[in-house]
Amino acid sequence: MNRKSLIAAISVLSAMLVGIAVLMFILFGGSGGGKSIFSFRQDPLICAVPSNAVAVVSFDKLLVASGNVFSKNPDSSNGRKQSFEKTLADSVLAGAFPSMSRNPLVVSYHYARNITPLYIFDAGSAADSDLDSEISKMTAMASAAGYVCKDCDCSTILSVNESLRKRRILLVSPSVNVINSSLRHLNDAVSIYDSQGFSAAAAVSSGDNRLYFDVNSTDQLARAVVNTKYCRTVGKLSGFADWATFSLEFGESSAKLTGTVVSDMDTDLVRVFSGLKASSSSVFGILPSGTKWALSLPLDSVDDLLEAYDHYLDGSMKLSDVRYERNALKKSLGESPLDCMKSLKPSEIAVAHFPFRDSLASVNLIRLGRQRGLDTLYRDYPYSGVLKSLLGSTFDRGKEKYARIYDGWMISGDSLAVKEYIRSLSYTLEQKLDDASLSGEIPSSAVLVAYMSADAGPYSPFSTSWRKAVGKSLEGVDMMPAILSLDPVRKSMPEISLSLYAAKLQRTQAPDAEAPVKLQLPSGPFTVKNSDTGRNNLFVQNKNLSLSLKEESGKGIWTIPFKTPICGSVVNVDMYGNGRLQFLFASGSRIYILDRKGRYVNPYPVDLGREILLGPLVQKENGKYVLTILHKDNSIARYSLDGKPDPRWLGIKPSEPVVAMPERMVSGDSSCWIVRTSRQTLIYPANGGDPLSRFKGNAIFRADAQVSDEGDGVVSAQSYDGKVRKVRI
Numbered sequence: 032m033n034r035k036s037l038i039a040a041i042s043v044l045s046a047m048l049v050g051i052a053v054l055m056f057i058l059f060g061g062s063g064g065g066k067s068i069f070s071f072r073q074d075p076l077i078c079a080v081p082s083n084a085v086a087v088v089s090f091d092k093l094l095v096a097s098g099n100v101f102s103k104n105p106d107s108s109n110g111r112k113q114s115f116e117k118t119l120a121d122s123v124l125a126g127a128f129p130s131m132s133r134n135p136l137v138v139s140y141h142y143a144r145n146i147t148p149l150y151i152f153d154a155g156s157a158a159d160s161d162l163d164s165e166i167s168k169m170t171a172m173a174s175a176a177g178y179v180c181k182d183c184d185c186s187t188i189l190s191v192n193e194s195l196r197k198r199r200i201l202l203v204s205p206s207v208n209v210i211n212s213s214l215r216h217l218n219d220a221v222s223i224y225d226s227q228g229f230s231a232a233a234a235v236s237s238g239d240n241r242l243y244f245d246v247n248s249t250d251q252l253a254r255a256v257v258n259t260k261y262c263r264t265v266g267k268l269s270g271f272a273d274w275a276t277f278s279l280e281f282g283e284s285s286a287k288l289t290g291t292v293v294s295d296m297d298t299d300l301v302r303v304f305s306g307l308k309a310s311s312s313s314v315f316g317i318l319p320s321g322t323k324w325a326l327s328l329p330l331d332s333v334d335d336l337l338e339a340y341d342h343y344l345d346g347s348m349k350l351s352d353v354r355y356e357r358n359a360l361k362k363s364l365g366e367s368p369l370d371c372m373k374s375l376k377p378s379e380i381a382v383a384h385f386p387f388r389d390s391l392a393s394v395n396l397i398r399l400g401r402q403r404g405l406d407t408l409y410r411d412y413p414y415s416g417v418l419k420s421l422l423g424s425t426f427d428r429g430k431e432k433y434a435r436i437y438d439g440w441m442i443s444g445d446s447l448a449v450k451e452y453i454r455s456l457s458y459t460l461e462q463k464l465d466d467a468s469l470s471g472e473i474p475s476s477a478v479l480v481a482y483m484s485a486d487a488g489p490y491s492p493f494s495t496s497w498r499k500a501v502g503k504s505l506e507g508v509d510m511m512p513a514i515l516s517l518d519p520v521r522k523s524m525p526e527i528s529l530s531l532y533a534a535k536l537q538r539t540q541a542p543d544a545e546a547p548v549k550l551q552l553p554s555g556p557f558t559v560k561n562s563d564t565g566r567n568n569l570f571v572q573n574k575n576l577s578l579s580l581k582e583e584s585g586k587g588i589w590t591i592p593f594k595t596p597i598c599g600s601v602v603n604v605d606m607y608g609n610g611r612l613q614f615l616f617a618s619g620s621r622i623y624i625l626d627r628k629g630r631y632v633n634p635y636p637v638d639l640g641r642e643i644l645l646g647p648l649v650q651k652e653n654g655k656y657v658l659t660i661l662h663k664d665n666s667i668a669r670y671s672l673d674g675k676p677d678p679r680w681l682g683i684k685p686s687e688p689v690v691a692m693p694e695r696m697v698s699g700d701s702s703c704w705i706v707r708t709s710r711q712t713l714i715y716p717a718n719g720g721d722p723l724s725r726f727k728g729n730a731i732f733r734a735d736a737q738v739s740d741e742g743d744g745v746v747s748a749q750s751y752d753g754k755v756r757k758v759r760i
Contacts, residue, residue, distance in 0.1 A: 076137040076151045078195040079183075079202070080223040081212045084149075086140035087223060088279075091239040093152065094132040097123035099281035115176035115203075122172065130155070131165050139223070141209050149209045152201040157186035159199060166201060173203045179210050183217070190220040228274045235291060238278025242288065246275055275527070288529040291520070303339045304517055304525050307331065307478040313398065314381045314480060315473050317440050319455035320463040321737045323391060324483040326425065327381035329476065333372060337421055357420050364413070368420045371413075375441070376400030380418065382426055385452065386737060389697075392448035395428050397441040409434040410556070410569070411583055412443050446558060458735045467510060467534035477516035478525065485511045485531060509536045509753050536753045541729050542710050550690050552645060556581070557601035561588075562612040563627050570601040570614055580614075580629060589629040595619050600692075602649045604656055604672065606632065617643045617660065622674055637674035641666075648692050665689055667706065667719070681720035685713060690734075696760075701744040703760035712736045712748055714758050723758050726750060 080087050090096040101120035123132045134153035141147050152169065155162045166182060173180040181202040185195045195217075204210050216222055223229060232243050277290030310329035318325055330336060344350040361367045379398035384391045395418050412434040418426035434443035435453060442449055460482070464470050474480050512532055517525040556569040561580070568588065571579045578597075579590040598617040604624065605612055613632055614625045620643060621636040639660070646660035647670075656672040666684040669677040683693070687708035693715075694705040703723065704715040712732040714724040724732060729752040732738075736748035747757045 074135075074137070075195045075198050076135055076153060076200065078191075078222045078224065079151050079200055079213055079217055080137060080139040080149070081141065081209070081216045082221055082223050082226045083141060083212070084139040084223050084226075085142045085146070086242075086244045088138045089241045090136045090138075092133055093123060093128065093136045095240060095281075096120075096136050096138075097132070099286070115173060115178055115205075118172055118176065119169075122168070127168060128165050130162050131169070141206075141212070147206045147209050148204060149213060150201075150203040151213075152203070154182070154199040154201045157184050157197050157199050162199075169201060169203070176205075178203050178205050179207045181210050181214065183214075185217070188217055191217050232274035232276040236276045236278070238280075238289075240279040240281075242277040242279055242290070244275055277527070277529075284533045286531050289526070291524045291526055303336075303343050304478050305519070305523075306339060307335055307519055309476045309478055309519055310378070311476045312379060312474060312480045314379060314396070315461040315464065315482070316459055317381075317396060317398075317438065317442075317456070318383055318460040318482070319385050319452065320458045320460050320735070321455060322383050322385050322460050322482065322484065325381060325383040325481065327379055327396075327480045328422075329379045329478065329480065330377055333377055333380075337369065337372075340422065353420070360416055360420050364417070368417045371417045372421060375414070380422070380426075383452070385455065387448060387451050389740075392445070392451065393428065394442050394444040394448055394452050395426055395431070397443075399436070399439055399441055407436040409443075410446075410558075414441075414443070455735075463510070463536070464512065466536045466539070467512075467532075468537065469512065469532055469534055472514060472530055472532070474514065474516040474528075477518050479515075479517040481515045483513045485513045508533045509749070509755070510534050536749075539729070539733075539751050539753075541731055541751045542734070550645065550688070552599040554599070555597075555601065559601060559614055560603050560612055561627055562610060570616075572597055578625075578629075580627075591625075591629045593618075598643045598647075599645050600647060602647070604649060606672070615647070615649060615658075617647055619643065622647070622658070622670075634673075639668075639670065639674055641668075645692055650695070659693060661689055661692060667693055667704075669719075679718050681716075681718050683715050683719045685722075687711070694738075696738060696740065696746060698740045698746055698760060699742060699744040701760045703746065703758075705738050707734055710734060712738065714738070714746065714748075714760065716760065723760060724748075724756075726756065730754070730756065732756070 074089060077087065077089060088096075090100075097120035101116040102124065122128065131152060131154065134155070136153070137151040139149045139151070141149060154166055170180045170182070183200050183202060185191050185198050185200060188196075202210050202213055226245070228245070229243070236243065275290060277288040280287045280289070308331035310331040312327055312329040314325065314327040314329075328336065341350055341353075344353055357368050364371060375397055376399065377397045378400045379396075381396040381398075382393060383396060384393045386392075397418075410433060412432050414434075415431040419428075428444040430445070431443050433446035433449050434441055435449055436442075437453055437456070442452060444452075461470065461473065464473060510532075512534065513529065515527065515529040517527055520526050554572070556571045558567050559570045559580075560566075561568045567583055569581045569583060569585075571581055572593070573579060573590070576593050576595065577590055578593045580588040582588065595618045601614055601616040603612045604615045606624065612627065614627075616623055620641055621638050624632040624635040626632055642663040644661045644663045647658035648660075650657050650659070657677060658670045658672065660668055660670065662668060664684075665688060666682060667689065668682065669680040671677065683704065683706060685706060685708050687710045689706060689708055691707045696703050696705055702717045704717070704719070706713045706715055706722075710731070711734055712724075713722045714732075715722050726732070730750045732748040732750055736750075738746050738748045741747050741757060745757050745759050747755050749755050
């Protein structure tokens, strides 16, 4: 396994593939999911599972599977009929199978081009005809769904496993090849029990409803279930462990997996965590409510973690390559990456992915163990690349030149990502889980903690076909969080706990329209590009209001006098289209443009006739610059570069104070403006005018609502009453 996949593989384990994708498959069905499940005591039905299964789920009763799993399976994607599983569940819950519903059921999953299920029903004792009528109903139901069905009296199969010889079973699958494979295995007295590594997993299994899976088969699952972007992000799980085993528990609106993995190899990744001590985690309090997935390593000792990781790398013949890269980084840092990390005395290390503009952004997080200046800003982050060199590519934030200390955490990454991340912390994931009455489910300590939003939105971790199934299952649910933790067990593999919740937020009241609000104007320095050098510079307004252009190192380039505060924005423009960039900003009621030498460009400044509060936001439309400005009278206006009002603009002026620059959003062939006020989020047409979101009372969009693109000119956001409402733009 590639050395860069250490934390990457763990993040799949923690946030997705080892549990979440499997659990979602079990809960919602569809063409996706796979792994394995059975019992160490030669469970009769599991003896009919072919040895090539990538997953098996064992239920103590068909009724349990129907009520907690199959009943949640949505209609088939063609919309013309229910799936076999949903039809079966409806019939079982209606009492159509009084005897078989009390018997066990095993479902195995097999991978060819797709993940294909095999249902193995206990149809009573061998040579017993008492269940003939129920078997006939089941056969007819399977045939109507296009499934293949085979009734097997195992007493007639001479070489069948002894534990199965006394049973009559019903094999059902959409694939005749899977049915034939099961029959061949039965005749040869071979089953999943003969697969390498299974016996060890079965020996530590427990619970009435159990899940086992071959960890090395999860890459097949990923191709069928997981969004390809996520696959690239989190890498592969092959080599993490041999087998995993879980007990399944179902609540009214939750499902939980508790289990462990088995490993025969010293170089399996799980052993990195098997000797660590659990420590407290506080990462949920520093994650924005819109976080899509996050991974955290609470640290009892950073030395122990890095020593265990290097031991794994050494056993995998990768340590020399890693040391070469660390030595190269030491030359640029002036000290080794390990010494850099130790100097921070970290008590927790994390990475978070969250929506930003039209994609996902990410930041690294370090909970500092030594007191540092509050709200310290690093424009040239001194520890760039350290986490990547020590713990792998999941902590690769590219150039990672920007960082800020916030509430005891060092947050680093791209400057825009860090700024948006901190802005989003006005409503944390911890607060959101508390609003959903799930704060008690946050792990207090572990050696690894992970979170994933298992929703069906534009940043869903699931493939297109799975997203549709999950989306139908989320109807009437505000959020579906998945939380995983790894906890050390003395002289054994870590215990893995994974929980998935279908949750509704507590209904909140829209705030008073008169609630006070203070708009924070960005004070800079502002990052601009110097077209003379091609490097980024800092545009600074000094305490005496003079303006300076500086190198990122702080070395001055020029300073000119100025008399009034600028309005929170400095941006590059190319007025003449020749690649020579100027600096545009606003102050008072005027627009100013300076060239790269600090000289005013003629005919600037131009006066707009109204005081400017914030801006400008500069965009190019049809090859021409357009300036969007928030004025002090709470109106949003648009101008050409020469300060003339845009003739197409109908204006925006909410009745409540606007608290941020508007955001442009595109859906299909349409676009809109997202305007956030002290009380709500409003959606306006592309050319302004009256708002498109005309909700009242607690149905208005939350002020911190994440606006999502639903496609084809439709956007959605969450209201104060907890519902997600859609707006056509």
